[in-house]
Amino acid sequence: MDFSHTALINQFKHRCVRDLAWVIVSPPLVSGFIDDVHWWNHEECLSEFNDCVDGLTKIDQQPKPLIDHLVNLKNKKLGSVFEGLISFWLAISPNYEKKLSNIQIIQDKHTYGELDFIIEELATGKIIHLEVAVKFYLGSNPLTDAYRWFGTTIIDQLGKKIDHLRTHQTQLSNKYPDQIKQYFPHTIDEKHCIVKGRLFYPENQDLINPSPQNISLAKNHLRGRWSYIDEGLSSKSLIKIDKSHWLAEFNTQDIKEFDFTSKKLLSEIDRAECYVEAEKIEEYFFERQRIFYLPRNFSFPKDK
Numbered sequence: 001m002d003f004s005h006t007a008l009i010n011q012f013k014h015r016c017v018r019d020l021a022w023v024i025v026s027p028p029l030v031s032g033f034i035d036d037v038h039w040w041n042h043e044e045c046l047s048e049f050n051d052c053v054d055g056l057t058k059i060d061q062q063p064k065p066l067i068d069h070l071v072n073l074k075n076k077k078l079g080s081v082f083e084g085l086i087s088f089w090l091a092i093s094p095n096y097e098k099k100l101s102n103i104q105i106i107q108d109k110h111t112y113g114e115l116d117f118i119i120e121e122l123a124t125g126k127i128i129h130l131e132v133a134v135k136f137y138l139g140s141n142p143l144t145d146a147y148r149w150f151g152t153t154i155i156d157q158l159g160k161k162i163d164h165l166r167t168h169q170t171q172l173s174n175k176y177p178d179q180i181k182q183y184f185p186h187t188i189d190e191k192h193c194i195v196k197g198r199l200f201y202p203e204n205q206d207l208i209n210p211s212p213q214n215i216s217l218a219k220n221h222l223r224g225r226w227s228y229i230d231e232g233l234s235s236k237s238l239i240k241i242d243k244s245h246w247l248a249e250f251n252t253q254d255i256k257e258f259d260f261t262s263k264k265l266l267s268e269i270d271r272a273e274c275y276v277e278a279e280k281i282e283e284y285f286f287e288r289q290r291i292f293y294l295p296r297n298f299s300f301p302k303d304k
Helices: 003-009 015-025 042-061 064-071 078-092 158-167 169-175 177-181 252-256 263-267
Strands: 032-034 037-039 096-107 110-121 126-139 190-202 223-228 237-241 273-281 284-294
Touching: 003 015, 015 042, 015 064, 015 078, 042 078, 064 078, 078 096, 078 110, 078 126, 096 177, 110 169, 126 158, 126 169, 158 169, 158 190, 169 177, 169 190, 190 284, 252 284
Parallel strands: 037 190, 126 190, 190 223, 223 284
Antiparallel strands: 032 037, 096 110, 110 126, 237 273, 273 284
């Protein structure tokens, strides 16, 4: 676990504020300059977080606006909640201002895509097309192949998602400038992409950067483990979590609110499930790692 960002988000009391802080400060999965698109790196995320600390602290003292914002989201899926948290971040950021969001590109009654955000960098006045995503993938050898990192539905793949962002989503403002000007008359100066999430490595394999081909994987991306249910359970203290809890790491308060999963219940899972492995030092609990357990009949596709 990257304790540097975990310590930063754990200064906040409310879970929703820690999720918001995680969205801002957690390391991205991909960073660099790819095909004229700037993919944010961890240093930029950390800098932005430091500039937002005062705003986050005020929200932690009075979280109702954030709670209401999340409750009012029409779509409660994790990707939409992540976008909702990005939108709230932009509302408190001293560095950026949201101009538009969720802009559908329609031509001849056909929808070609949707821009996530158009924002302004306040210090420079630059107009930025920003695409965002949060993703969680389980790696299957060879880990150097970006198409061997799968979502729990198997249909989703790291390579496929990054290709789509690189060749389609981030290029919409280039391909359809006239359609965008119907909503926003100003020129897009830059294109940025922020991809957060976690990569889950096979149990007992090194958590080294696999450097998948054609993807600039961030060296300090968040890592977890995956294992089949009959491997390596020993005496681990595990808490099963649904997708609504996949963002910020658990602190002592979170762990105390959940029941630990018995080995019997764990042995009966019939699909990939995410768990927090908890550890206790004196009277305090902390999250040791995130781990996916898979039923024995779970298999990864052999081909792309």
